[in-house]
Amino acid sequence: MSDTHAVAPVPGRVMAGEMAEQPAVLQRVLDEGAPRIRAIAAEIAARGPRFVLLTGRGTSDNAALYAKYLVEILLGRPAGLTSMSTTTAYGARQDLRDCLVVTVSQSGGSPDLVASTRAAREAGAVTLAVTNNAASPLAEVSEYHVDVLAGPEKALPATKTYTAELLALYLLVEGLRGGDGAAAKALPELAAGVLARQDEVRALAERYRFAQRLVLTSRGYGYPTAREAALKLMETTYIPATPFSGADLLHGPLAMVDNVSPVIAVVPDGKGGEALQPVLDRLRGRGADLVVVGPQAQVDAASAGFALPAGVPEELQPVLEILPLQRLAYEVTIARGQDPDAPRALAKVTETH
């Protein structure tokens, strides 16, 4: 008798478990994280930053882009995404007085993020790290730190840390502008409802099993979702999945889309969706296979899709939009006989310099 032989791991078991944790993680951010985020936001607001710079890599860069929309629209402050190499490779020394520099990182461990945050602090910026590791070098080097409280993430594709980052950043910007973030309270239950509809996503996944390319598009608040969905699909399924803002798609890459190039559109229920409408019309006119994640009426007008619950403020919809798309990446990967937990060539903490 022996219990030493390894049980063959079930492909995607870890990623599936972490996706399923998301309603609980969101609840934890609301219950345990929000008071501290509010306190930090009040301190930062009192210092009156005029410009906001946001930094991240990979999935956390997409969360940073979401925060850029919040800062520009809700807070009315100009914002930029950092080109990190200007500091870490070229040694640029910028005047960052009156700037808030927000660095988003799951691990808080990448040396370039630590170096660029240290440089920003020395250049006069108020620095804030948003990470899933309160003991990380990045949390250490930043003046302020927000813990996204997602618990250890073991699968290589980040899922629960992304939605936790989104919610933490939303609560931060709400705090900066003196709001209470109450609209977010409905998210955990809504997220659980979306996650329960796995069968719908599995049916959608059939369509991409043999796809050789994918185009994702959105506008406004939904654009970070399109980018994150493309990243998730690329790193798990290996299908080249290219994200475009709807406006940029019309400026060139539309030529790439035809009836063999499937398109996934993330359609916000609100102004972003309205701005995307002419793009959707053009895509339909070209006979594109169009799958929509968005309001029921938009799904009904597309080839197929996944309808999101109505009544959620547009700025909070990204927390829900990504859920069926994470699952889609998972299901397509399983259908192609690969393991979503362990894409080839990747390490969980990427050490870029």
Added chain:
Amino acid sequence: MSDTHAVAPVPGRVMAGEMAEQPAVLQRVLDEGAPRIRAIAAEIAARGPRFVLLTGRGTSDNAALYAKYLVEILLGRPAGLTSMSTTTAYGARQDLRDCLVVTVSQSGGSPDLVASTRAAREAGAVTLAVTNNAASPLAEVSEYHVDVLAGPEKALPATKTYTAELLALYLLVEGLRGGDGAAAKALPELAAGVLARQDEVRALAERYRFAQRLVLTSRGYGYPTAREAALKLMETTYIPATPFSGADLLHGPLAMVDNVSPVIAVVPDGKGGEALQPVLDRLRGRGADLVVVGPQAQVDAASAGFALPAGVPEELQPVLEILPLQRLAYEVTIARGQDPDAPRALAKVTETH
């Protein structure tokens, strides 16, 4: 006798002609454009902007990204790329005092660029338009205007306006920091030398005739080139061509690259190239087909490539780097039996709102 029957147009004739004009256009920017750019830069510098926002779509967005590197590294000012929909779709009203807003557009005609520039001016920003049309609505609505003097561009893929925008933006940032931009004087002759080597590019194009995907990568000053090359390849050849900063490639999409996914790396001769080195090593380790545009030694260490002239300051290399890549898009398109002058589904002036 009749001369009314149409002569069949030669595919790509217009694009080829416009690419060939580039040395003359660069010379015109240096001779006729530079004095006015210098004068505008002096006026703007006297107003002491502390934060720079850059806006563009498609090819001009890639030129704007190049300017972002210049602003951060050479000028030492924080900078951001505008998310235009925050203004045009969401009506965000930002406090833009002490901000310089630079809007880059070939036609100067896209309504969203005009609207966002008008909003920026009303919000207190110093506004500058960089366009190829001095009579355009965008030039009209901006406080300052720089004409890139490229002459009418008729082919749908932008080529000569891109390099003219790069040079104009370089001279602008040089002016803002009190430099004379003298290093740019060598560019027209160097560009002519690069353009003369068409046979080398045609040989490289063989390799991609049947390619189903492409990955482009770079870091630092070369990253806008990687993005612009990807856009050019997508809009002419319709091959999905995905650009990644080298650091982002390691954070996920590397899984997509294997020995059937060709990679084109733009390797700056300088700090950007040094920072890219670990990425090139990883790609070689995975058996990727690696084509390099960069220094001779980097080309020699790759599967194939196109060597750029030595001795050019790193911040000016993008003006030369893009030339063989524009030509590559042209040659691959011809080899695939398509017409580079008129990609399907595109209009020259894209009216996004």
